[in-house]
Amino acid sequence: MQSQRITINSKDGSQFSAYLSLPPTGTGPGILLIQEIFGVNQHIRDVADQYASDGFVVLAPDIFWRQEPDVDIGYDDEGFKKGFALMQGMDFPKAVEDLCVAAQTLKELPQVTGKVASLGYCMGGMLSYMVGTTEGAVDASVCYYGGGIHTALDRAPQANIPMLMHFAENDGFIPMQAVEQVKAAFQNNNAVEIHTYPGVDHGFNCWGRPMYQQKAAALARGRSLAFLSRTISS
Numbered sequence: 763m764q765s766q767r768i769t770i771n772s773k774d775g776s777q778f779s780a781y782l783s784l785p786p787t788g789t790g791p792g793i794l795l796i797q798e799i800f801g802v803n804q805h806i807r808d809v810a811d812q813y814a815s816d817g818f819v820v821l822a823p824d825i826f827w828r829q830e831p832d833v834d835i836g837y838d839d840e841g842f843k844k845g846f847a848l849m850q851g852m853d854f855p856k857a858v859e860d861l862c863v864a865a866q867t868l869k870e871l872p873q874v875t876g877k878v879a880s881l882g883y884c885m886g887g888m889l890s891y892m893v894g895t896t897e898g899a900v901d902a903s904v905c906y907y908g909g910g911i912h913t914a915l916d917r918a919p920q921a922n923i924p925m926l927m928h929f930a931e932n933d934g935f936i937p938m939q940a941v942e943q944v945k946a947a948f949q950n951n952n953a954v955e956i957h958t959y960p961g962v963d964h965g966f967n968c969w970g971r972p973m974y975q976q977k978a979a980a981l982a983r984g985r986s987l988a989f990l991s992r993t994i995s996s
Contacts, residue, residue, distance in 0.1 A: 763814045764788075765807070770823060770867050772860055778827035780864060781807055783814035784873055791994040792874040794865045794900060795822040796882030796889045798968070799845030801833030805970045806883075813881075816987060817995075819873045823864040825857055825889070837971045849885050858892045862899045877901035877994035881986070883967060884909060887927075895920040902926075902993035904986050907933060907964050912940035918947040925954045926989045928982045933964040957985060 765783040772778060781802050793813050797806050802822050810820040826833045826848050833848065835841035861880070869878050879902040882890035887908025894903030895917040902924045905911065911927070925948075929941045941958060948954040959966065959982065963973040967982060 763811045765811060765814075768821075768867075770860075770864055773863060778824050778860065779832060780821050780823040780867075781810055782871075783807075783810040783820045783822075785814045785817045785819060787817065789873045789875045790817045790819050791876030791990070791996070792868045792871070792878035793818045793820045793990070794861065794868055794878060794880040794890075794893070795820050796861065796880060796886030796893075797822060797825055798884040798886055798965075799849045800835045800837065800841060801826060801845070803834045803836070805968055809883075818990070819868070819871060821864060821868045821871075823861065825860070825886075826852065827860075828853065828856065837968070854889075854892070857889060858896060861889060861893050862896055865893065865899050876996045879903060879990055879994045881990075882906065882908065884965065887911070888914075891925070891927075892917070894923055894925055897922070902990070904928075904989065906967055906982070907936060909935050909964075912936075912943040915943065915947045918951075921948065921951060921954055923953065924989070924993045926986060927954070927956045928967075928985075929956070929958045930962045930964055930966050930978075931958050931960045932962060935964045955985075955989065957982070 880890040880893045881904040883906040887905040888910045890905045905927045959978040962975040962978045966975040967979045
């Protein structure tokens with residue numbers, strides 16, 4: 763894969779960076795990859811390259827740039843504390859605005875030949891939901907264990923695109939009661955697909971964390987690829 767950092771112009775005249783990974787063919791549908799609280803770190807860059815190897819043009823924008831540009835932290839206690847503090851201090855509406863700008867930038871890249879989906883993990887899962895319920899921002903959304911989606915179900919009627927959500931049944935941050943609220947909100951929306959994974963915890967997709975679970979991660983990734991092939995691949 764070919765990868766590089768690019769610069770995106772924000773709506774308020776500033777600039778922020780994003781990691782761009784191109785598929786071996788050089789062109790394909792687009793994925794707006796949305797980070798966890800740990801920044802566009804090595805894991806997120808590896809995930810970008812992983813999806814690029816599947817034929818997607820992947821753009822992972824820096825979400826925390828308004829507080830601290832180019833955050834890249836690990837999964838130890840110190841990293842978690844820093845990432846959590848950054849998330850608590852983040853202006854979510856501004857972050858969604860920046861992500862929509864990034865999605866538009868991705869759509870306009872000459873390498874993007876199909877539609878564009880958002881795909882996010884943890885905090886990024888919630889932001890993927892927010893982007894997916896913003897009219898015209900993306901064509902599909904994938905949300906991995908998006909914390910807080912159950913608090914933003916007033917946006918559910920705005921889910922007018924295909925959406926895929928993955929939740930862990932033993933999630934220490936997202937109780938199953940919250941997941942049931944999300945399921946209930948979308949029970950009559952056939953475009954929204956929700957899966958739960960038994961016996962796994964929050965962050966089960968991340969091989970850099972102790973809660974990584976290969977079987978669940980592979981199953982969720984397979985479902986995500988099938989979903990993306992149906993919704994954004996030409």
